[in-house]
Amino acid sequence: MNDADAPAFAPLTRHDSTQVCIVGAGIAGLSLAYRLVCAGRAVVVLEDGDVANGVSARTTGHLTAMLDDRYFELARVHGDEGARLAAASHTAAIDDIEANVRAAGIDCDFQRVDGFLFTAADRDPDELRSEFEAAQAAGLAVEWLVQAPAPFTGPAIKLPRQAQLHALKYLYGLARAVVAAGGRIYTNTHVATIVGGARPLVETAQGLRVQAEHIAVMTNTPVNLRVALHTKQMAYRTYAVACAIPRGDFPRALFWDTGDPYHYVRVQRFDAQRDWLIVGGEDHKTGQADDGDARFKRLESWLKHFVPRAEPPAYRWSGQIMEPVDGLAFIGLEPGEERVFVATGDSGNGLTHAAIAARVIADAILGRENPWRDLYDPARKRVGTVREYVGENLNTATQYADWLKPAELRSTAELAPGDGGILREGMRKVAAYRDAQGRLHLFSATCPHLGCIVHWNATEKSWDCPCHGSRFDADGRVVNGPANRDLAAHERRRGGRLS
Ligand code: FES
DSSP states (O other): OOGGGSOOOOOOOSOEEEEEEEEOOSHHHHHHHHHHHHTTOOEEEEOSSSTTOSGGGGOOOEEOSSOSSOHHHHHHHHHHHHHHHHHHHHHHHHHHHHHHHHHHTOOSOOEEEEEEEEOOTTSOHHHHHHHHHHHHHTTOOOEEESSOSTTOOSOEEEEEEEEEOOHHHHHHHHHHHHHHTTOEEEOSOOEEEEEOSSSOEEEETTSOEEEEEEEEEOSSSOSSOSSTTTTSEEEEEEEEEEEEEETTSSOSSEEEESOSSOOEEEEEEOSSSEEEEEEEEEEEETTSOOOHHHHHHHHHHHHHHHOTTOOOOSEEEEEEEEEETTSSOEEEEOTTOSSEEEEEOOTTOHHHHHHHHHHHHHHHHHTOOOTTHHHHOTTOOOGGGHHHHHHHHHHHHHHGGGGTSOOSOSOGGGOOTTOEEEEEETTEEEEEEEOTTSOEEEEEOBOTTTOOBOEEETTTTEEEOTTTOOEEETTSOEEESSOOSOOOBOOOOTTOOBO
8 A cells, every 4th residue: 555545635724613522543543523414513633743643553454353462361351251242342433333334334354253362382381271260250252272274382271253354445435435424534633622511612833722521532542631541551562573485375254372472474465475473462551661673683593384385584673562460451431531531551452442442432423422531541540450550650760760860872973874762961861863965864762651761662763752652753853742842842951971
């Protein structure tokens, strides 16, 4: 797929008003917009960049009701009924996506396929049996296999009628369908402020306002909240490679293992003789590792072990996942608000969580009951998550110790073109990037969200915050929340020394 397939939209150029204003034109925002325009609501979607150019563009397109967090864990934290509702909601989410594909006539390679969970080489096989029993108790039509389909070995859990799609094609089709049904989409429009209350509105960086009856912030992680929710989820980077393989060397199905981090793999049609084999995994906390090349190589050697005739990777990319402390996304009213909704905490199941968010939030706006509302309520408290909550926040707290650490570089002379690193100027930490022409770009290394020190990500050429996952491109422009402002340009002090 090339850029010519992407629908083009203009930026917002004047004040506007609507019934529902959606911030973010990724999978969650567009899914909600489509549902609402189909229900006859007036909708405006505002997107910082272009349609589907954020985290949604990085998904590998797996659709399954077998979640990243095990059903025995979900039952422990959310109870048996919570696990059952989670299974039902993700199953319905796949149906909703299929219904959208059909209704809007979207050509996105949507296909029903079976899903298989198998035991990673270094994991306890009993975990798989526990998951099988918990998934069955949650109402999923799982089957126990003594032998996983080749090329994998050992037992596996099979869940029939899962699905896969080409996410970008789906999102472009969804955007066109929203506009065809009367919705308005504005791109390259940065929302600077979101005001709740009885008459909510959003204000853009250019000072333009959109007044609405309801606002939905569908930005992967909410850019309108400083603290609430950001202490209940942790940002991870995940890696993926795509290799051409002879057709028939790998079955057309979804596979993932019980490793930690786990591997996930599927095929996508390439040409007349070959498929793409897409493999993901090797996750780490955002901003807490910078060894992307090594992770890509480990993915490649993992897939070569199972599919020896795989060609070298033609594509390598990484994406961001928001991992909630209790395994389920946060979807619904922003805590303390009556007309502002959020959706975040997608875990590794962003496509189905987005479809669930579309149903839950649309039902709330339309005044309909929804059986999953309480399960996904962003204000929920689950007693079983105290240990995880404390652990994650301890990890965040230790990141502030970066302020006390020495600089990574002794001087800017150590930076080759295309490299970035952290220096000090007195008490201040400075993010330094040398571009391909050798010019130096200096920014404050202080994340504008809550003040952690950003780290250089050599794979993505970005500045990543280890606390709550904000990311900035090499030029300091924000590309991932929760920060909603760019890194500040660094003003050299007279006589100040960078070291
Ligand atoms: Fe919260 Fe950077 S993302 S401090």
